[in-house]
Amino acid sequence: MSRLATPTAAAGRRQHLGRDFSRLWSAAAISAIGDGVTIAAGPLLAAQLTDDPRLIGGVSVAFTAPFVLFGIPAGLLIDRVDIRKALVRVDLARAVLLAVLTVGILGGWGGLPLLYVCMFLLGVAEVFCRNAAQVLVPYVAPESGLSTANARIMAAQEAGTGFVGPLFGALLFSVAVALPFGVDAATFLCSALLLARMRRTRPAQPGDASGVLPQMLAGAKWLWRHHLLRSLALLSCLINLAGSAMLAVLVVHSNVVLGLSAFGYGVMLSCQAVGAVLAARIAPLLTNRLGREGALVATAALIAASEAVLATVPSPYAAGAALALFACGTVTWNVVVVVLRQTLVPRHLLGRANSVYRLIAWGGLPVGAAAGGFVAAEAGTPAVFGAGAAVMAVIAVILVRGARRQWITRAVQAQRANEAAGDGPAPTGPGSTDTGPAEHPGKADR
Template sequence: MVATEKRPRLGRDFTRLWLATAISSIGDGVTIAAAPLLATRLTDDPRLIGATSVAFTLPFVLFGLPAGMLVDRLDIRRTIVLIDYVRAVVLAVLTAAVLGGWGGLPLLYVAMFVLGTGDVFCRNAEQVLVPFIAEKPVLATANARIMGVQEAGAGFVGPLLGALLFGAAAALPFGVDAVSFVVSATLVAGIRGVRTSAAAGAGEPPAAGMWAEMIAGARWLWRHSLLRGLALLSCLINLAGNAMLAVLVIHSTKVLHLSSFGFGVVLACQAAGAVLASRVAPALHRRLGREGALIATALLLVGSETVLAAVPSPYAAGLALALFACGTVTWNVVVVVLRQTLVPQHLLGRVNGVYRLISWGGLPIGAAAGGFGAAYAGTRSVFGAGAVVMAGIAVVLVVGARRQWISRADPQAQ
């Protein structure tokens, strides 16, 4: 009898992480839809409305490095659980404030800032956690499923639910999100196969302190030309993409004349592209190679921004967001697996933190630029500028592919 090779499985711990991610992502989507809708009730200034996105994404720049260092030193499971409970409390306070009639823009900004801070730490921790609970042959599948459910929850189920709940009561979406974080914390607490704080940092000598540890991660990334270049390109993608998303509520209500639920439906179209990408991204980079997959991703992003700029239609907007989500999920699957395979495991949290500091640095800048651009030139000009940025990225990737950018850095990557 010929022995058959045992196929690696994702397992129980991954299932719990996946479920926790799914539930908290739905809650995130509820707030993603409800927060700008609440802002439009409080002001009609595009800059102040866009500031909700700035408040949420600013922590990505401020805390990217400390998050990476702490994730390398702490018990990952306990860290995620604690942060989920903190976010639940913050959302409960916001819910009570909106119910009581004293939930103005300053409180909304503070709440979004705290939620963004938690997101920085938890996303970094989840990426470090996945290699501990999924075997290397299924890393691409594991990451694709995590990212797919994040987009489906935050981009489809959550926004639709958030728009419906906001129409019923402005405070209701934030209360639902608070509950989602409690459920997520309970699921993550049951994960068993994780690195503990005692094991963190094993394999390297103790650093001279927090600053030295952060510098070690930054130095490693900056010396790696491939990952450094991908971080800079990711920054530009996030800048253009978040400028688009920051003014989407204005475009939907003022240009497309949609209701709050209509805005939720348009926002939810991201999920179609995300779910598609979560299924085809692993096969795509096997067929095209990772360099080819990244070029295809950039072309999808060019198309999404172009459609939004050129066609003032709700259907076109839905198609554009589906293309955008398909592109970003595919991009993330490729570059996350690259980081997980190229970066030494004891440095992964810190390098992830530095990478995110660079790549996510474009998020608050993009949100602010989008708000100002929409105020002075209209939302379609914001989308047009984004298409130009994405086209430039596609050109850079084509040049990199001709030089075998990825395969030279990792001969086994293709």
């Protein structure tokens, strides 16, 4: 039987995905709330220590740099370990790390260097956990529910990091500077407990005798030969570059341009949850109605519109609406491309191919965060958002051209043909039916 998850009219209906998935979802939701607390409190702490936008943007650079540095090694590790046990250990390590930061702030030695180090190590853990969770989903959720399962997890993550967490984090920061980081440590302890109660997992896989480097390169070679996934990864790099630049300077924009307090900044960030929750409900239906190609075009247009609003309308209400549009677009994009990866990549290569994909896609995050800080320092925050809107407009045009050629549909049809022939998932080659936009090899997920 093909393991390709095809959108159906029933995709949006409520599905029961099992007790283990419920625990995985709960762990993701709780830790996401903690992440949101730190996402709001980290820049606020940096802004309290310095007024230089470049140093404030350095918080985002420190958190996202591991996505580039450790993506491929993390993928190899994921393909070799018991994922559930590994996730439990990483959550415990993150709890200890945040406890150290909390003590440092209380003790008076929690300055920018310690904040940068902690954000960097949290980024290392995030590289592993995000990849590992996506690899684990097909093992704890039924094949027919992959779109729904991924949408629910992403909605929980966006609602936690975009609504409950930032709102709570800004409020806690106004009470005591160290309090948000201590609360985040507690959420990781709760997440570890939930994951430890799961029964199903992806067990440790035996290695082979080819050595570490050839094993890491196997995932990279497979992904790079697959025109569709390669193109989506490259486009995602550009999307993340624009989005990361926007988020890196948002705290400066909220203070200087919008005149918001720390709590107001948290409320503004929380507007992302509206779009994220909406996307979780409509993403499967939108994909069914417009197809995968049409859904990706729509998400690029939403993100471009959100950046344009931030660049041109200096209103807190408009900024909140723009962030809701941004979250709706990114969650819908992620639902489409994550399901494609989970169904097109051979399972024994999923961790490595996922990590290479993320290495390419997330490579834009630290670059965008750094660029956003420098552009904001020289030309102001609206210039950062305007540049992001221009980048997203170009991406939307590229996706329209790909949609006209049905590049995703043809790749999926080729995949089904391979599976029907008994070859299993295989990359598309130069002579395959995958007619993705090869004339745009440097553009393509988040």
